[in-house]
Amino acid sequence: DQLRALAEQVNAATREDWRAAPLVPGANAAGADIAVGYPADRRVTVGHWRAADAATVERALQNAVAAQPQWDATPAASRAAILEHAADLLEQRMPQFIALCTREAGKTIPDGVAEVREAVDFLRYYAGQARRLFGAPEPLPGPTGESNTLQLGGRGVFACISPWNFPLAIFAGQVAAALAAGNSVIAKPAEQTNLIGYYAVKLLHEAGVPEAVLQFVPGDGATVGAALTSDPRVAGVAFTGSTETARAINRALAARDAAIGVLIAETGGQNALIGDSSALPEQLVKDALASAFTSAGQRCSAARVLFVQDDIADKTIAMLAGAMAELKVGDPGLLSTDVGPVIDSDALCLLDEHAGRMQGEATLIARAPLDPEATAHGTFFAPSAWELRSLSQLTRENFGPALHVIRWKAGELDQVVDAINASGYGLTLGIHSRIDETIERIVARARVGNAYVNRNQIGAVVGVQPFGGQNLSGTGPKAGGPHYLPRFATEKTVTVNTTAAGGNASLLTLG
């Protein structure tokens, strides 16, 4: 009932004239308008945006450099209060932001709710952390006659390059951490979700972030993104997206004739779910479905491969096929929809290509039905599952509702984990087992960032399950964890001799 009432508010907040343009004080917003189509029905235009040109990016850099010292000198508690005010505003405007997520990103309404909640959580979490870490730095232990403190401050200008799959939550997480730490921010969201980025930046301005401290420069990675990451005035980049793009950003940050910029990247995954013969089949299938197909599989945390022990495999596969036949694929604005569209036609092409390859190499387990009328004009991919012989048949992350099943036999558990590690990715891992030794053995051997036991493996909660991977899956530190915010900061150790004598109390005492 609550969700139904919210859905009505979302519908009432849905508009077709959303507009985004660069938010850069002193720049002219010239250029052509680019139309944004509804992923569920490409004939519908939901809004327009205008890209930043080179002069606008240059102006944004100048503004950001000029504005940062004052923002850095603002007490951390004041910065935190602004971010907390933004969290309150976002909560009040949940229906509008869910409407934007549905119309621009094709998110279902429950996904939209989770998206806004996560954004609110990130704003409050980093605000709270900034109060503690920046407000009154804890004195370090040291000898008498000396005071030692570690003081945190902003690094300078941060570029926040956020993804379309969490256009509000990850955007808010990156921006909140960078701002809380005393940086000025230039936000360049993924092109697919510029409307959400624009309205989120406007909301942060309304909450009190100065316009030169948080600027919005929409555009593509090759021009706007590259202009930012190759510029020596940018001290660091927060990025979520592909491993390949993270590599390119890292090269750009190192190649500049300036300090090597900091990269904080969350990238892809080839996430596995392991079920052994002690797993409860209903629970395993339920969690496999949720992990693989929620958000149309467009989460880097999503399960891509289910490793099931052979003695429960037939039953599990039959139940999976049965459950997939019941999935409702269609308009994300309807509460009855389980799986919405994928983000755009490029994403659909890659998935279709993968399905074509699987046809020759794997056994189809199930494809969820697509209602031709509801899906004819959108970028829909029918949730699909195939049985594979080995993980090496997957050569890339398939970003969408595509699940793969591989059987394993007793005695092969270590090989299964080694194969998962050998993919090079290390983001999430699901384990379904009732045997403690098995669970411990898998957790110890797997090189992953987030392991989930007997539950689904998506939806990490800020501050509760710090999120992020190893190896090809990212640089760390984990988002929503205690070490993320300090990575956006410089550390200055300040040692003061509190006596009238010269010398070095540390050496005298400890040396």
Ligand code: UN1
């Ligand atoms: C991503 O999909 O880019 O745990 C990462 C989760 C989310 C994943 C975010 N926090 O499902």
